[in-house]
Amino acid sequence: MGFASRITASALPIAYAACVSAQDAPSRYNLQPPVTGIATEIYSMHTLMLIICLVIFVGVFGVMFWSVIHHRKSRGAVAANFHENTAVEIAWTVVPILILLGMAWPATKTVIAMKDTSSPDITIKATGYQWKWGYDYLQGEGEGIRFLSNASTPREQIEGKAEKGAHYLLEVDNPVVVPVGKKVRVLTTAADVIHSWWVPAFGVKQDAIPGFIRDTWFRAEQEGIYRGNCAELCGKDHGFMPIEVHVVSAERYSAWVQGRLALTAAAKVDDAREWGLGELVERGRVVFEANCAACHQADGKGLPPAFPALDGSPLVQGDKAAQIDLVLKGKQGTAMMAFGAQLSDADLAAVITYTRNAWSNVSGEAVQPVEVAAGRGN
Amino acid sequence: MSETLERYFVPEPSKFPIFGSVALLLFGTGAALWLNKVGAGPWLFFAGIAILIYMLFGWFGQVVRESQGGHYGKRVDVSFRWSMGWFIFSEVMFFAAFFGALFYVRVLALPWLSTGDNEAVLWQGFSGEWPSAGPRAHEAFTPMGAWGIPAINTLILLTSGVTLTWAHYGLLGGRRGQLKLGLFLTILLGAIFIGLQAYEYLHAYVDLNLRLDSGIYGSTFYLLTGFHGLHVTVGAIMLTVMLFRVFAGHFDAEHHFGFEAAAWYWHFVDVVWLFLFVVVYWL
Amino acid sequence: MTTLTHDPIDTASGHSHAHGPTGLMRWITTTNHKDIGTMYMIFSFIMFLSGGVMALTIRAELFQPGLQVVEPEFFNQLTTMHGLVMVFGAIMPAFVGFANWMVPLMIGASDMAFARMNNWSFWLLPPAAILLLGSFFVPGGATAAGWTLYAPLSVQMGMGMDLAIFAIHIMGISSIMGAINIVVTILNMRAPGMTMMKMPLFCWTWLITAYLLIAVMPVLAGAVTMILTDRHFGTSFFNAAGGGDPVMYQHIFWFFGHPEVYIMILPAFGIVSQIIPTFARKPLFGYASMVYATASIAILSFVVWAHHMFTTGMPAAGQLFFMYATMLIAVPTGVKVFNWVATMWRGSMTFESPMLWATGFIFVFTMGGFTGLICAIAPIDIQVQDTYYVVAHFHYVLVAGSLFALFAGAYYWLPKWTGHMPNEFLGKLHFWCSIVFFNITFFPMHFLGLAGMPRRIPDYALQFADFNALATIGAFGFGLSQLIFLVVVVKCVRGGEKAEAQSWEGAEGLEWTVPSPAPHHTFEDAPVFKG
């Protein structure tokens, strides 16, 4: 094979990269368009580093390929016999050090800026669960809002039984909503294993570590919907726990806060009142689909041995209190998490009632929110 | 010239390694099954151990025969020295992982958990003081004090280092009686150490409510002291083998690397204990 | 220049040792470094194929968005086992195989220092492989916590995790014994006249690699032991409620893990440093600086581990320290690249298969090195951490680095192993198919990662579809190309052009003074080396 074709073959990927990136939207080949100051810095830093690396690369391999062409035996090249040159060796040790110093400088500034989580306008706690996110607005406008955020892509789309939507796997039922231009501090933690809260457009990725609080921040400069994923392997459905953030104007944010707080108030009422069996089962089915079906399966058969069946389970058919306790507190060392921290008393009562009255489980008994509340005590 | 031309001893093909491999295969499978409560587990596990013991006897027996047969020249001796040294270094790194864990939790993790957001949001009121079983400790325990059995054990191990060196001088000076007595005393001290350690564990479980699951204190305490105890046991076995070899008339002032290797190992175990005593019991 | 004072093979003394067991028992009981080296290589190639089949299953699932081929849980098992099998089963044993075959030949030793223990080092690997691969068939399947086995996910796993832990323990024992053997052989068994600074570079890189192994394999053993006790004995090393810290596992793991990646590349540097001078017909440029660079890389590798943990939320000072330290590694690695180029410069080069692979190695490995450097910049790593950008980075350094260097070395020394020259046409075809398909597979992953595709996911958003399809096509092409290698080796073993003692025109070193194939026993009496 001739030299020319060798060069083309080796240079092919680069040429390919160059021409595809010229003709399509940048976010398919490069970092997503940044919407925060930090993300912008990262974006341009990456471009800079890439250029430096490319220049060195072209330089080094320019020399190498020149040599490959000209210093061949078939071209009559006679081997020289030098094998040392102190000056050159010092030069190619020192020059890279200088280049690296040049790279380290902007990076250092950005690292320090990224770590500055002081004086936020709003503080949100993001808790990773297998496999969904829970959000608590801890401080600033919206304080007291709590909700869970589940992937909302239907199973049928994943299994190829329905056409995939535009935001396939990047959509949730309850998105995080924040106001534009405000400094938002995000505290991350997790209930079971390590997850990672990542929104590329914000330049934010922070591991959520069970038992620890870590923090990060962003100030989104542009209204819009930004999507990300959990970025730390967290088990079976790691690929299915997206993050969706809506950045909205101050007015729309206030309106959203009002709506959410009203829902919270309604939930308080639900927790306090007496429920009928029918309503509980109906609501329980919805809660089950959203929170339990991933592991225990919609048919209650589970995926033994990791995820036991609920259909016919002695625990589910047995004493109420024991089941309430397990659901509230989870089971150590397994994927069964403590749902007490995630769901309201009414939701828990509903879902427990549902499992006790679904499939072949027919207790006919209702579990009331007050019983759950009592279970929390001990 | 004679040194450079001396042929390096290359052993004959041997069946022992494959026994060792089968042993570890059974051992690993058995342990995994046992831990997951599968019936066959313990059987495989103990079968593995039995084969391993057979293999060790056979293999080391052959090494001893080769050594006594004069097959090992100077260079083989040097190889043995290098290899024992680097083996001990690898053991140092193994302990370093556990010491590192202890250091990490005491210097970093517990202070983190008990201050700032971690304390405010997750673990309100957690003080993080060592000894700690963590913010969700359910049962109180008493930590292990340094000045009872551990201090005695420190003395025992230090003394055993002295008796071993004394034995070594005996060997070098051709005083077989001193060698035998010194070695015997060392093994005896080792045995007493292990006995006291076992008693200490019993005391910890029964009286102090200090268990393997007593949070991070229990975890680091038992893993560090447990692995050390295991090493003392191995060292004592090595020394016992050496004692038998001394009785069999092996070793002289020039050729006694087996003895020295066991001694190096013993001193290594000794030094690890000193670190343990300071960071696990004392500070 | 190397000369020998007497015939390297011993014909006079008659071979008492030639009467060892035959058939299968020969291989099971052998204490011969060449036999053991061969077994290491066969083992590692089988593992490469197994790990490759897992990779292809992963790629098949990722061919299109949606779940088609495997369930998510099984996908994670495949990813995990692919990583473990490739790292511990394919790449590391292959290099140990090379060391077994070549180190004694290169330094003029009759065998490894501990020939019987050498046998055990090898024969521990099949049991470890059985435990690891067998774990697919236990209830709950293989461990699915990623090859990094991060706690607490690994604490949640089923029995497969325990099997993996014991497999890692056994492989660790094997590696430590193998490493001690290599260290002692190199330090103690060199032919008279071969000083350390005259030793072939492959021996130097392996000496330093062996030190890395001795230092970090026990740490990995410690880390997985703590997982084991957390799983079964109620300890709280990685559980905050009990006062531990999940991130502590990552520190301990990467204290092993980062040196581990250099364990997989330093011997590759050694192989390439043997090949380039041979085919440039010119001495290696900067021998001494090569040695120092290797040592510097090894030393630095102990202080950079947390660059894998930039997103765990370290204090800024920690991030900065690990960022600077990591960037520094580019300097000694650069020295190596420059030295290779300077060796080629004004040489008299020919491009037989080994040289082709070695040149390809430098080219593609350097691309992987540069993406590594980009990962090392902490703020950028925040964006690319746990994305396909990292997957691209490490396949550039592991596949185009370690694996390509292994192929280069195999083509280079096959004449010495088999006595026949490898088929040039097939060797070149193998190279060109590999490098093209390699880039088709892994180059698009840079784009995927930058654009936001996380790693270790069985399904992805629609905008990643095109590049994933391309990568999958490339992967199948790359996989098929590897079958060419199998053909080359089989042909080479069975016949072909006879190889001379000095099989390549420019080849120098003691290994080229013994006949090809190298007789079963070489250098029983040490040669005198005049370098």
Ligand code: HEA
């Ligand atoms: C053979 C294996 C190998 C090698 C050699 C390397 C080499 C390097 N690696 Fe890589 N790395 C891996 C295997 C390897 N890596 C693996 C397996 C992972 C992922 C593990 C996992 O998470 O599963 C990983 C992940 C990884 C990360 C973490 C990414 C993340 O998870 O977010 C980082 C971050 O710093 C990194 C950096 C580097 C650097 C700086 C080098 C340097 O050594 C590269 C140095 C080389 C060059 C720079 C090119 C040549 C130099 C010149 C021509 C000189 C001039 C250059 C300049 C002055 C710029 N690597």
Ligand code: HEA
């Ligand atoms: C050490 C070396 C090594 C090697 C050589 C490879 C080789 C390959 N790897 Fe790698 N890989 C890792 C180490 C390695 N990998 C590691 C450490 C991880 C991280 C794991 C983790 O996240 O925990 C990883 C993860 C990883 C991923 C990410 C998975 C995920 O995040 O979910 C992918 C995806 O494409 C991938 C692909 C490939 C491919 C296509 C090859 C190819 O090069 C393989 C080519 C070989 C063959 C295909 C086999 C030979 C051919 C046959 C058997 C004939 C049959 C062939 C056909 C019919 C076509 N690997």
Ligand code: CUA
């Ligand atoms: Cu949660 Cu990945």
Ligand SMILES: [Cu+2]
């Ligand atoms: Cu690294």
